[in-house]
Amino acid sequence: MNTHNLSFGYYPQTLDVSAGAVSISTIPNLTDIVFAIEKDSEHVAGDWIYAPPQEVLQFGGNIVKMPYPTRIFGLPKTHILSHSSPDNDDHLRFHLWVLSFFVGMRLTSTEAGFIDSTPIKPNKLFDFVLTGQGIVDVLVLAEAFWAKHRTKSERAKLIAGIIHALFLSQNPHHLQFERFLLLYSAFDACFALAKSIQKPPEYLKHGQRISWMCKLFGMQIPAWADDSGVLSTEIASLRNESVHEALFMGEPLGFVLHGVGTGVNLTLEMEALACRLLIALLGSDKMDYVASPVTTRQQYAIRLM
Structure with a gap:
């Protein structure tokens, strides 16, 4: 041995x-x-x-x-x-x-x-705390994912990329647009992994990626990712404006905040959704946590399945 x-x-x-x-x-x-x-x-x-x-x-x-x-x-x-x-x-x-x-x-x-x-x-970054066998369940989950996808090494790299983007987004001194862009990068990595495991519909637009992943795992689609209307989703519009026009909420990066006076915390909801997508992609997609709302600050006790 x-x-x-x-x-x-x-x-x-x-x-x-x-x-x-x-x-x-x-x-x-x-x-x-x-x-x-x-x-x-x-x-x-x-x-x-x-x-x-x-x-x-x-x-x-x-x-x-x-x-x-x-x-x-x-x-x-x-x-x-x-x-x-x-x-x-x-x-x-x-x-x-x-x-x-x-x-x-x-x-x-x-x-x-x-x-x-x-x-x-520990337990300072995300909205869940492990129960059940705790870390033992984590080791089992990680080993099962590796065994299932060992011939597709890029999938494990994408898991690492998602996790690191989530960590980087948590820096207490980030401006909102910086956190937004890092969290959107985590979504892009989630989509890259999801589409390598299960082929998405043809001609899927960029603004439809998050809602497709939510439907794939039976998750609630946040209002900012809802693609049922004619126009682009709110999050896709914000991303395009930030990446391609150096603007956030219509102003140069860093000078305006999203959600002021509305009670909506977009980046907190993005973080919560990314966590749920990651757990589902790792193989615990049947957990109640995966389908739980992202619009609360509630801390969830989760048991991996």
Whole structure:
């Protein structure tokens, strides 16, 4: 048996589980690592840690901190992911991406796998919390997806792309249009994966993609993605204006917000829908959560199926 190990972090809780060929174990000094991270008052605000200042080595050996962050940074490793018979390194990394999504924290095996900021507490990013067997169910789901699609490696890459776009969109300092564009990228990746698994109708227009995916999985179609009318969907119009005309809500990017005074939080609903689509695409499309409304701030307890 040729077990492969992948050290990863940052996850602040003890996690020792196994499911078939896959297991996760906690490194011995987790408590010390968590204490050091949470007491980092210079870079931590609330439940987020931010990239440290860029340091430049000047002539003469002096190190000077620049007035801007490094953007890409690293955190200590806290756990080990093991697989007794992986197909390749991407197999383990795929497990790590899926695990990241379900614990609501960016996890990485690289030395500098974080961009701008990342939460240091789990379950902070999305509108669900795992129940049932929790992480064991996650490992089973990820392994089943990999086994089913192992001959189509681009599908696992698309899963990673969706998850990373969701993570990037959560930066607390993003402007609304930045979050919108990242979330729309997640939708585009969802569609690319969905159409590779199940062929969409011919001549499907760009503005019909989200509603097609919703129908595919029996999901409610949000008002902003409803393609039943003659005109383009609201979200497609916003996307076209942003990408092709450098405008958002009819103004230069960053100066106007969508939904002011209406009680509608478009990007929050987009995030919720992307999460539901991702879970359905991973193979748990029969869950009640997948068909649940995206127009509330309710936190859902989910059990993977």
